[in-house]
Amino acid sequence: MLKKKDAAVAASASPAPAATAAQPQALEFLPTDLGSARLRDLRQLLPLTGSLRAVNQAAVKAKVAGEVREVLVREGEPVKAGQVLVNMDASDYQARLEQAKGALLAARGQLEIAVKARDNNKALLDKGFISKNAYDNAASQYDIARANVDSAKGALDVAQKALSDTVVKAPISGLVSSRSVQPGEKVSPDNKLLDVVDLRLMEMEAAVPTAEIMNVSLGQEVQVRMEGMRQPIAGKVARINPAAQAGSRSIMVYVQIDNPQNLLRVGMFGQAQLTLSRKTGVLTVPQSAVQADGAGSFVYAVENDKIVRKPVKPGVRGDDGEGAAVEITEGLVDGARIVRTNLGNLRPGTIVRMARADQPGADARQ
Template sequence: MKAITLPLKSRPRWRAPLIGVVVLALAGGGWTVMNAQPKSPAAQPAAKAAPKDPVYELASADVTAISTRSLAVSLPLSGSLAPVAQATIRSKVSGEVHESGVREGTAVQAGQVLVRLDQADLKARLQQQQAMMDEAQAKLELARKNENNARTLLGQKYISQTNYDGMSNSVDLARASVKSASAMVEIARIALNDSVIRAPISGIVAKRHVQAGDKVAPDMPVYTIVSLNELTLEAQVPTTEIPRVKPGQEVHFKVDGFAGRDFTGKVARINPTTETGSRAMLVYISVANADGALRGGMFAKGSITTERSAEAPVVPLAALREENGKQFVYQIVDGKVVARPITIGLRNEDEGYVQVTEGVASGANIIIAKLEGVKPGAKVKMSTPAASTAQNKPASPVRG
């Protein structure tokens, strides 16, 4: 008999993957449970250290040391220089120029001879007037003798009183003639002296108007002399600024060609009226010029010091802080920032400084830069010692 073989029943194919998924799920759940359990103190990381306050490092440009000096406020000006003493010498008599050798640019002294005129006519006129005076004196002597004789005759009753009075009157007329002749002699002598023309002041010859051989007439200019010992700076100042200007105020200015030199002067006077066609007044500044460096006509540009404070601490305007209408600065004290309320006085916008009358003392270190995060109480350190930015120099002009 033939054996019959039955086929084996096949297993489902999805069982193997399902079993793998179940195993993974059980493993993941066990890991989660284990990690959910509290860890022992030994397993925990070390606690973090408490945060420290930051320390800001400041550069030398961020800090300045307060200095003490005088602060000034000025008013800008410009104008031309003119000599105080200037003389145009004119001839007082007519005549021919015999000598005129002093040239332009030559320094002369008061009394020095500049021009000599021909004196022949003037000497002859003097001699003529002298002769007329001699004649008048002779007539006076004769009139006096006649008067004396008449007085004797009048005493002896030989002449009348009328005759005597006539003789006496002749003496008066002769005396008057002598005085007139004497005056004419003096005029002739003065004319002769005037033929020699001298410098009335010491200075420098600016213009020679005549040459040898020229004919001159009375009141004709012959020389112009300028004294440079003292000059006047004439500057226009707006009428709105005139109340700030007072006689005696100090003036600093510079002149083209002397860029490295600072010249000084003082306000001498103020013109009471405005200049034609402008709303400005002339201010006259007296300038000493002992070395003769400055010349008439030079253009000057400078400023009038209208206000000057006493010696006091000054701080840069950049260092000022304001809150609720009060001014203060950030001062560095023992490595910390401290807000110091201050009282300010005179301020110079152009120079960038303000006077402090109360609140801080000279030598204190203050912060001038606006730094983010640097507030009162913040710790700071400086990379280099702070230096004072204020210099002892004339104040810059405050532009209006």
């Protein structure tokens, strides 16, 4: 009996297992998963694509027929306006010039004779030694001689111009982009010899849908990203084509870009963002942070290390300098921590824990 009593007392004295309370499960986030609502400048953008070309470029062509003697430049070489690029065989044109000079001398000699004859006949007419008809004939010979001198001067100018055209000079400063002729080749007038491009001022030709063209105006800011370049380049709308393109019904817009260091090249492909409008100092969040359901738009915020669902009223969409963003007009304050990535439905009240970016498996979320 005592043993049973002692056993009962011992049993009553031993503590019963405590019921384990259910602990809420924490959700791990990487630092890149969270962001903040901030006051930023928001731009509404229109994406554009196109290739570059030089605003100033020239095709250097032969002005006279002849044989090419020298080509003094090659592709990629810089040239100055007025610099000699090509020399052609000038022997034929030099001979024509000498011939024109001789013809002018002969015409001037004939004019001197005609002047003396006219003056002599004028004196004889005044004294009554010859008839008026004889004087008129001498005056006509003078007029013909003077016309022959004027014609010979014109022929000399043409010959001089043809001779000077055998020396081909650069019409603009720039770089030689192509060379189409070699020494020894015979060319005719208007044969292309070289191409020269001035890379200091470039433009991108881009198509804008007709539905958006009313929002485009001259001088609008454009950010251009080129292949192989990390930083965007600033440009502006310089021209707008007055006619729509057949088929696509789009309007061509020309974006002008300064290129003082010649980093850009003709034919490079670029993607641009045309700023249609700008709002300064508005509260923005990443576009991926805003979700919507039947109740409206909302974001997941982090308050006191817990997930909170915050109803918001979105405004305009655009770019805030860090990517696609949305203006928030109601529901958040400046500096509010939000989940910047759409991770699906999150449970409000879930504890938030930050994972180190270098921690193995840090991207595995519970």
